[in-house]
Amino acid sequence: xxxxxxSVFAVLICVGTIVSAQTQVPATSSLxxxxxxxxxxxxxxxTESYALYLPSTYTPAKRxxxxxxxxxxxxGHRPVEAYKDLAEKYGxxxxxxxxxxxxxxxxxxxxxxVWIDTHERLALDEHRQYASGFSGGARVAGAMxxxxxxxxxxxxxxxxxxxxSNHTPKDNLLYFFAVGDQDFNWPEVIMVRREREDHGxxxxxxxxxxxxxxxPAAIMEDAMQWLMLKAMQAGSLTPDPAFIDRMFQQTQSxxxxxxxxNDAIGQIDAYRSLVDDFAGLKDTKDAASRLASWKxxxxxxxxxxxxxxxxxxxxxxxxxxxxxxxxxTNRTVDDLRSLRxxxxxxMAGLRDQAKNSKSDSKRLIFARAYGDMWVEGMENxxxxxxxxxxxxxxxCFDLMRQISDDPWPxxxxxxxxxxxGSKKQAIKDLQEAVRxxxxxxxxxxxxxxxxxxxxxxxxxxxxxxxxxx
Numbered sequence: 001x002x003x004x005x006x007s008v009f010a011v012l013i014c015v016g017t018i019v020s021a022q023t024q025v026p027a028t029s030s031l032x033x034x035x036x037x038x039x040x041x042x043x044x045x046x047t048e049s050y051a052l053y054l055p056s057t058y059t060p061a062k063r064x065x066x067x068x069x070x071x072x073x074x075x076g077h078r079p080v081e082a083y084k085d086l087a088e089k090y091g092x093x094x095x096x097x098x099x100x101x102x103x104x105x106x107x108x109x110x111x112x113x114v115w116i117d118t119h120e121r122l123a124l125d126e127h128r129q130y131a132s133g134f135s136g137g138a139r140v141a142g143a144m145x146x147x148x149x150x151x152x153x154x155x156x157x158x159x160x161x162x163x164x165s166n167h168t169p170k171d172n173l174l175y176f177f178a179v180g181d182q183d184f185n186w187p188e189v190i191m192v193r194r195e196r197e198d199h200g201x202x203x204x205x206x207x208x209x210x211x212x213x214x215x216p217a218a219i220m221e222d223a224m225q226w227l228m229l230k231a232m233q234a235g236s237l238t239p240d241p242a243f244i245d246r247m248f249q250q251t252q253s254x255x256x257x258x259x260x261x262n263d264a265i266g267q268i269d270a271y272r273s274l275v276d277d278f279a280g281l282k283d284t285k286d287a288a289s290r291l292a293s294w295k296x297x298x299x300x301x302x303x304x305x306x307x308x309x310x311x312x313x314x315x316x317x318x319x320x321x322x323x324x325x326x327x328x329t330n331r332t333v334d335d336l337r338s339l340r341x342x343x344x345x346x347m348a349g350l351r352d353q354a355k356n357s358k359s360d361s362k363r364l365i366f367a368r369a370y371g372d373m374w375v376e377g378m379e380n381x382x383x384x385x386x387x388x389x390x391x392x393x394x395x396c397f398d399l400m401r402q403i404s405d406d407p408w409p410x411x412x413x414x415x416x417x418x419x420x421g422s423k424k425q426a427i428k429d430l431q432e433a434v435r436x437x438x439x440x441x442x443x444x445x446x447x448x449x450x451x452x453x454x455x456x457x458x459x460x461x462x463x464x465x466x467x468x469x
Contacts, residue, residue, distance in 0.1 A: 031121065034058050035088065037080050039098065043120065048113035051076035051096040053084045054122075058093070065128035065231075066093040067157070067224075068114060068144065070137035071214075074101035075446075079132070083220050090224055093122060098446075102136040102379075103386045111144055115151055127236035130227060132157035134214045135185075139164040145173050155230070157223045160212050161185050162192040169196075174230055175203045176223040180210030181364055184372035187311040197272075202230065204273060212371055229277055244281050248274070255290075264303040268294050310365055317369040321346050322376060329380040329396055340399060347373060347403045374404065381412060390420050407436035415449040426450070427458045434462060441466035 032038025035056035042048040051069075058064065067087075069079040076096030080087075087094045095118050100110040118124065131141035131153050138161035145153040146167050155174030160183050163169075175196065179189040189205065196203040204226050206219050215223075229247050231237035251273050258266030271294060274287035294300055324343050327333050347370065354366035381396030393416045400409035414429035430444065430453075441463045444450060453459040 037077060037084060039076075040117065040121075042113045042117040044116060045109075045113045047099070048110055048117075049076075049098045050114045050117070051080040051094075051098060052118075053080050053087050053094040055088050055091050055093070057091065060123040063123050063125040064091065064093050065125050066095060066118060066122070066130070068111075068118075068129075068131045068141070069094060069096035070100045070111075070131070070133035070140040071096065072102040072134060072136040074099055074104075075443075077442075079134070079214055082214060083217060086217065086221050086224055090228065092224065093118075093124070100137065100140055103382050105386075107140055111140065111148070115144075115148075125236075126152055127154065127234075128227075128231055129153055130155045130157065132159070132223075133161075134159040135161050135212065138162075142167065142175075146170065154236075155227050157220070157227075158189075159215050162188040169199065169201055171201060173201075174227060175201070176226055177203065177205045178215035178219045178223065179205070179207055180213060180215075181207055182210060182367040182371065183212045184314075184368045184370075184375060185212065186364075186368055187314060190307060190311065202276065204277075205269065211367075212375070226277070229281075233277065233279065233281055239281065244278070248278055248282050251277070262299070264294070264297065264299040265307070268300055306361075310361060313362075313365045314369050314372070317350070317365070318372055321350075321369075321373045325373065325377050325380060328399065329384065329392060331392075331395075340402075343377075343399065344403055374400070377403070378409060378412070381409075381416075385412070385416060385419070388419075390416050394420075405436055407433040407438045410436060411438065411443075411447075414453075415447070418450055418452050421452075423453060423456060426453055427456065427462075430459070430462050434466065439466060439469065 031054060032040065032052050034054050037051055037053050039049055040052050042050070055064075069076065071078050074097065076098040078096070080094045080096040084094065086092070095114055097110050097114050099113070100107050104110070129152050131144045131151075133139070133141035138156075138158035141156050142158060143164040144151055145156045146164065146169070153173070155176065157176045157178065159178045160180070162177070162185065175192075177189045177192065179186050183189075186207070189207075193203065193205045195201075204223075206215070206222055208216065208219055210216070225247060228237060229244070232239040232244065251270055255267055255270035255274065258264075258270055268291070271287050271291040274282075275284050275291050278284050278287075321343065324339060324346070328336065328339050328343060333339050350366050350370040350373070354363055354370055357363045357366060377396060377400045381393045381400070384390075384396060385393040394413065397409045397413045397416060400406075401413065410429050410433040414426045414433065417423075417426035417429060430450075438444070444459075444463055444466070445454075450459070
């Protein structure tokens with residue numbers, strides 16, 4: 001049930017091409033304006049670029065922590081813009097790849113390029129280098145940590161996904177997971193949480209109200225504060241007693257709030273953090289005693305059982321629909337029209353139950369299952385597109401267009417028709433995508449798969465219309 005969105009996906013970092021770059025710090029005039037997001041083209045590879053944010057206090061006279069971001073759609077600006085206030089507040093450099101995207105065969109090239117370029121241009125703290133990503137980008141970030149020893153990645157912030165496939169966990173690699181309670185990858189994150197707990201590996205998990213998305217800024221701030229705390233604990237950042245006290249009290253409050261809500265998993269998570277994350281920084285004897293007691297509590301066992309029941313229920317639903325999506329993609333049935341109707345009706349039923357079920361847990365189960373099957377259908381099409389099976393890709397995206405009013409399948413139809421040379425149909429698709437909700441002209445302008453349309457008058461009209469809104 002691991003998705004990029006959905007399919008099993010491995011990113012192999014080409015460690016052989018990563019060199020130990022000697023930091024050559026240029027004058028700040030060669031970099032984007034301090035306190036503003038700008039784009040940089042990689043000096044060694046002009047085909048690669050990244051969005052960069054330098055705090056307004058940046059100076060090459062000191063070393064700075066950095067977070068590398070990977071968006072599944074290669075929108076490097078998206079996370080950097082969303083979280084830049086946190087970079088300013090806590091003194092971090094942010095760099096978001098504009099090239100790493102789902103299903104790209106050159107993701108390792110993009111990782112290498114941004115890593116090398118930042119090390120050549122910037123004054124970086126070699127002990128405080130982190131990677132973060134959303135969905136498939138979270139797997140790229142994880143692969144950077146797991147598979148690239150020369151990168152020196154100290155921690156991962158994974159949004160809406162767990163590990164990359166074929167991972168090899170490292171004891172010293174910090175891992176913060178952020179996932180919405182409606183995210184189809186919620187079961188995966190929960191299972192990874194259990195694995196790390198069983199193996200005594202450092203982690204934190206934040207589940208928040210939301211779907212499959214980059215986490216809200218407040219959750220990202222939690223992640224950055226945790227990384228700072230762990231850096232102080234490890235001795236790679238000078239301990240700040242006021243910050244440590246504040247974080248300790250905040251975590252204690254989380255434990256107290258979880259107890260009031262009868263949230264056994266929340267309690268065990270908070271007490272484990274009080275013990276593991278503050279060891280050597282605060283007195284944790286009381287927390288350790290409470291943690292040992294809660295691990296044996298009937299309340300925790302009941303909560304874990306209920307959690308597993310939700311995971312099993314989602315899997316059962318998906319086992320009914322997923323084979324139908326595969327059969328439709330591969331055209332392995334004679335009556336495709338009837339199968340299409342079956343799939344559309346099944347998805348509509350899931351969407352209806354996600355909205356109207358009286359049980360909160362059932363609403364979440366149906367919402368996750370719907371999201372998972374939706375992404376599976378889309379990724380089936382994307383895989384066919386990357387294989388240049390454009391007719392099959394069109395087949396998949398058209399099905400998903402019928403299932404939902406979301407603009408994404410129509411945008412991918414435009415890419416498919418552009419690849420087939422059907423410019424007029426591609427323009428019609430883009431017009432529909434705008435009617436369905438696309439508002440950012442940069443989405444169209446930066447989409448290289450629409451490159452053949454950029455000189456078309458109708459394409460320019462669509463982009464101008466978006467810019468004038």
